[in-house]
Amino acid sequence: MKNRFYIVVLFLLLSSACTKxxxxxxxxxxxxxxxxxxxxxxxxxxxxxxxxxxxxxNSYFQFAATAPGTYQTMxxxxxxxxxxxxxDENNPxxxxxISTNRWRLLQPEKIARIEYEIAETxxxxxxxxxxxxxxxxxxxxxxxLINGQAVFGYFEGTQAEEIHVDLKYPAEWLVxxxxxxxxxxxxxxxxxxxxxxxxxxxxxxxxxxxxxxxTKIEVxxxxxxxxxxxxxxxxxxxEMLIAAEKFIxxxxxxxYTFLYHFEDAxxxxxxxxxxxxxxxxxxxxxxxxxxxxxxxxHEFFHIITPLNIHSEIIDNFNFSEPxxxxxxxxxxxxxxxxxxxxxxxxxxxxxxxxxNVLRRKIAIDKLYYRQDYSLTDLAKHSFSSTGARQYGxxxxxxxxxxxxxxxxxxxxxxxxxxxxxxxxxLTHEYGPSRPFSEETFFQDIADKTYPQVADFFESYVExxxxxxxxxxxxxxxxxxxxxxEFEDLExxxxxxxxxxxIAKLPADLPELDLQAGDVFMKINGKEIKRTSMRRLEKxxxxxxxxxxxxxxxxxxxxVVEVESANPEFKKxxxxxxxxxxxxxxxxSFVFELNxxxxxxxxxxxxxxxxx
Ligand SMILES: [Zn+2]
Numbered sequence: 001m002k003n004r005f006y007i008v009v010l011f012l013l014l015s016s017a018c019t020k021x022x023x024x025x026x027x028x029x030x031x032x033x034x035x036x037x038x039x040x041x042x043x044x045x046x047x048x049x050x051x052x053x054x055x056x057x058n059s060y061f062q063f064a065a066t067a068p069g070t071y072q073t074m075x076x077x078x079x080x081x082x083x084x085x086x087x088d089e090n091n092p093x094x095x096x097x098i099s100t101n102r103w104r105l106l107q108p109e110k111i112a113r114i115e116y117e118i119a120e121t122x123x124x125x126x127x128x129x130x131x132x133x134x135x136x137x138x139x140x141x142x143x144x145l146i147n148g149q150a151v152f153g154y155f156e157g158t159q160a161e162e163i164h165v166d167l168k169y170p171a172e173w174l175v176x177x178x179x180x181x182x183x184x185x186x187x188x189x190x191x192x193x194x195x196x197x198x199x200x201x202x203x204x205x206x207x208x209x210x211x212x213x214x215t216k217i218e219v220x221x222x223x224x225x226x227x228x229x230x231x232x233x234x235x236x237x238x239e240m241l242i243a244a245e246k247f248i249x250x251x252x253x254x255x256y257t258f259l260y261h262f263e264d265a266x267x268x269x270x271x272x273x274x275x276x277x278x279x280x281x282x283x284x285x286x287x288x289x290x291x292x293x294x295x296x297x298h299e300f301f302h303i304i305t306p307l308n309i310h311s312e313i314i315d316n317f318n319f320s321e322p323x324x325x326x327x328x329x330x331x332x333x334x335x336x337x338x339x340x341x342x343x344x345x346x347x348x349x350x351x352x353x354x355x356n357v358l359r360r361k362i363a364i365d366k367l368y369y370r371q372d373y374s375l376t377d378l379a380k381h382s383f384s385s386t387g388a389r390q391y392g393x394x395x396x397x398x399x400x401x402x403x404x405x406x407x408x409x410x411x412x413x414x415x416x417x418x419x420x421x422x423x424x425x426l427t428h429e430y431g432p433s434r435p436f437s438e439e440t441f442f443q444d445i446a447d448k449t450y451p452q453v454a455d456f457f458e459s460y461v462e463x464x465x466x467x468x469x470x471x472x473x474x475x476x477x478x479x480x481x482x483x484x485e486f487e488d489l490e491x492x493x494x495x496x497x498x499x500x501x502i503a504k505l506p507a508d509l510p511e512l513d514l515q516a517g518d519v520f521m522k523i524n525g526k527e528i529k530r531t532s533m534r535r536l537e538k539x540x541x542x543x544x545x546x547x548x549x550x551x552x553x554x555x556x557x558x559v560v561e562v563e564s565a566n567p568e569f570k571k572x573x574x575x576x577x578x579x580x581x582x583x584x585x586x587x588s589f590v591f592e593l594n595x596x597x598x599x600x601x602x603x604x605x606x607x608x609x610x611x
Contacts, residue, residue, distance in 0.1 A: 014052055030164050032186065033152055037169040037202065041123065044081055044117040045151050052161075054108035060156040061114065063101040064149035066194055066322040068314060069271055069306070069331075071382035071391060073129045073322060076150055079099035079119040088112035099155075100180065103321065109153075121150055133267040134279040143203025143222050144169070144209050145261060147270070147277070148189075148196035159192045159319070167202070172311045176220025178257040178274035183365070197272045198469045201259040206230040211373065213239050216255040223262040225266055228285050233260060236289055240297050243346025247338065247611075249424045252431075253303050255319065258296060262288075268386045269295050271302035275434070298339035305333045306429045311438035323439055328379035331459045333398020334423070338407070345420075345611050355591040358403070362397040362469070362589045369393040374464040375401060401460050407472045407608065415607040422449060476605040477597030484590040488583070491575045500576065502553075505566040513562055514569075518553035520576060525550070533580040540577060549573045 014036070017379075034048045044171035061083075063076040077100040085093040087110045094106040095114075121136030122145075131150065138145040145592035152163075165187040167175065179187040201220055204341040208230035209218045219230040219237075237258075245251055257275040258424060262282035269278040276299035280288060306314050313325040325331070340357050343349040373390045375398055381387025430436055438446065443463070446454035459465045473480045487494040487503040494503035501519045526532040539548070549570060550563040562569070576583075598607065 003239070016121060029402050030162050030168055031158065032157070032164040034166040035146075035151065035168065037139070037144050037167060040141065040144070042053060043120045043139055045137065045139060045146075047116050047151065049114040049116075051111060051113065051155065054105070054111055054155060056108060057107045057157045058155040059105050060098075061095070061103040061105060061153050062156060062320055063153040064196070065101050066150040066319065066383075067135065067147075068304075070132065070192075071328075071388075072132065072135070074119070074131055074135070074149065074155075074384060075100045075129065078126060079121060079124060081119055081186075083114070083116040084498075085111045085129070086115045105155075116149065118151055119417050130336075132270070133265075134261075134270040134277050135528070138261075140203075142202070142263075142376045143173075143205070144223075145277075146200040146202075148192075148198060148200075151441045152192070152195055154192040154319075156394055161543070163195050164202075165189065165195070167200070169202055170423065172204070173202045174207055174220065176201045176207070176257060178272070179533040191545050194320075197274075199259060199272065199275060199277045199605065200271075203275070207449050208234040210234060210238065210241075210246055210250075213251065213291075215245075215251045215253055216256045217241060218255070219261040221262070224264070224282050227282050228260070228262050228288065230260075233258070233292070236285075237293060237296055239346070240343065241347045242291050243342045243348050244297065244300055245397070246346050247342035247420060248301075248304060248312060248427075251303065251309050252427060256303070258301070260292075263602050269299050271299040273303065273307045276300065276302070292605070294339065297335055297343065297424075300413060301338045302331075304423060305335060305339070308432055309423070310435055311441065312408045312435040313438055314566045315435040322383045324379055324382060326376045326379045327438070327441060328382070328394055329398050329401060330373040332394040333375060334402040334419070336395045336399035337402035338420070338423070341403070345609065351593075351609070352536050359589040360401070360589055361400055365393055365396040365400070369396065371466075372464050375461045377464075396525065397467070399452070400469070404460065404472050405456060405466060405603075406531075407475055408453065408456055409449060410474045410604050410607055412452060415604050417522070418607070418611055420611050452475070473591065474594070475601065476608045477601035478591045478595045478605065479590075479594045481592075484587045486583075486587050491579055491583075492572055493576055493579065495583060498588075500580075500583065502572070506572055511565070512564055512569060513560055514553075514567065515555060518555050518560060520551065521554050521559065522552040523549065523573060523577065528580075530581075533577060535578050537580070538567070540574060576603070594606060 006309070024501045029052055031052050032050045034050065039046055063080060066072060066074050073462045083095060083097065083103055085095050085105060087093050093110045096106070098104045100587040120139040121131045122138040124135055135147050137147060152275060158214045167337065177187065177198055179189060179200070182188050189198060201222060203222050203526045205220050205222045207218065207220050208456070210214065219234045221228055221230040221233060223229065224417045253274055254385060255274060259275060259277045261279045265280060266281040267279040269276055278295065280292065309330065311325045311327055313323055313533055340354065370388055375394065378387060378390050378394055382391050410418045442457040460467060469480045483498040485496045489504050492502060492504045492506065494501050499519050501516065502516055504514055505514060520528050522528070522537060526536060547570065548563060548565040550561065551573060553560045553562065586606060594601070
């Protein structure tokens with residue numbers, strides 16, 4: 001947790017005391033935020049809060065320190081540039097900033113409105129904790145992006161109250177949001193949480209919509225130079241949406257809005273209950289398509305978790321102080337697994353493609369992340385800098401673990417019930433307003449399924465034991481080899497246990513001390529590793545002749561050194577160096593169908609493929 005408290009700033013509020021304001025017709029039962037988006041010159045959102053009658057119980061105005069699903073310290077108070085309260089005769093009422101995100105209202109019962117300015121996050125430099133663009137705000141000549149926690153605050157004690165939003169904006173702009181409007185044209189949020197959960201994108205956009213069973217899907221797209229439009233995105237997504245419906249059973253939402261923003265750089269996406277926001281670099285759609293669909297599938301699946309399956313920590317979100325749920329393995333890990341496998345099960349992706357997704361996830365987990373950092377550690381420490389560095393692994397190992405849980409359940413139930421089926425049951429049992437218990441959830445799932453599931457959670461979610469990939473995938477007739485043995489006789493190279501050896505000696509080799517089976521250990525003093533091989537490769541590309549190679553081999557536990565400029569020897573070494581990357585890639589983390597699978601394994605595989 002990082003909550004930094006600044007020195008108290010006292011606002012005397014005398015400067016604007018003379019401004020004359022018109023009478024306001026806003027309902028005084030509901031707090032209404034009015035934003036003037038017609039004034040966009042200085043990167044500041046001009047917000048007026050017409051509050052309902054306040055009491056001593058509402059003595060603070062709070063800006064968000066963080067927001068659900070971001071696992072990031074935001075401290076939105078850093079972006080507030082002015083903050084003034086007025087009574088209904090337009091006299092200033094004193095307020096004091098008492099910490100980064102918190103303003104004290106000295107006489108709340110007198111306050112009729114508050115005016116504040118808050119800077120957009122995209123163009124406002126900060127020293128630390130830069131807010132991800134897809135979670136922030138942008139205010140430009142042709143568009144505005146509003147993520148609720150970055151524009152709105154709330155009066156203490158009113159987090160659960162209805163809020164109205166009154167937007168003033170250019171007539172030619174479109175407005176994309178999952179929020180509904182009332183008769184007066186105001187956007188209605190059931191609570192502050194709902195407002196934060198409902199981003200609003202406005203501007204020069206395109207719109208497309210469709211119906212998937214009972215769910216209305218809307219797509220809004222801002223594309224800086226009009227390269228990408230909503231109709232082509234929706235057309236490309238339709239297959240994914242149908243696969244999602246099949247995977248989920250009944251979609252648990254009656255409407256869903258995708259908000260796409262294409263500008264200068266790619267940042268990612270942020271999920272919400274009824275919408276998701278994407279910030280990507282503007283490119284020809286064909287170049288964006290693949291990753292956009294994958295990401296959209298992931299974000300869309302969040303309608304299952306956390307929306308419908310979440311703990312009480314998510315249910316009653318603490319905006320003033322970051323609090324974490326340890327069940328990130330579910331919210332992000334399972335979501336990522338589901339987004340990938342639903343495309344396979346919906347037949348919109350081949351099994352080979354799916355195997356490649358798995359391989360990539362395993363490789364990234366092993367190459368870039370700490371192997372001793374469990375998925376619950378990753379959740380608990382996501383707000384610390386150490387945790388933040390490991391966070392990305394929730395999409396890698398987190399997804400692999402969900403896949404293993406699926407296989408375990410299929411195996412134990414003899415093919416009757418996988419993780420997909422259990423998720424559908426959990427969606428019905430819990431739902432948007434019924435959280436599960438943060439503490440007992442692992443045991444609760446085990447009670448609903450099999451006792452072995454509790455051990456599984458302990459080993460692979462709460463602890464960081466090596467994943468039993470070979471053992472589990474074998475249950476469904478799939479062979480997994482972390483390092484697959486091979487012999488490539490054309491190149492003369494073989495591989496075993498992650499090491500490479502001479503598979504075939506060149507015919508025309510003189511009396512060098514070389515034998516088939518000699519394992520490459522060092523080339524010109526450099527160990528056989530990814531980084532040194534890449535450097536060597538680059539070096540060799542420049543020097544074409546005159547090179548002598550000194551290679552250390554291992555033969556029966558002994559080191560054998562060979563140094564020679566012989567062209568055949570050079571060819572063998574260069575064959576190895578230049579193909580090292582491909583040889584490593586093709587022989588690492590390999591999934592294959594087992595041709596000798598038993599009838600039971602075949603049965604489980606069939607269920608696994610289709611569910
Ligand atoms: Zn996610």
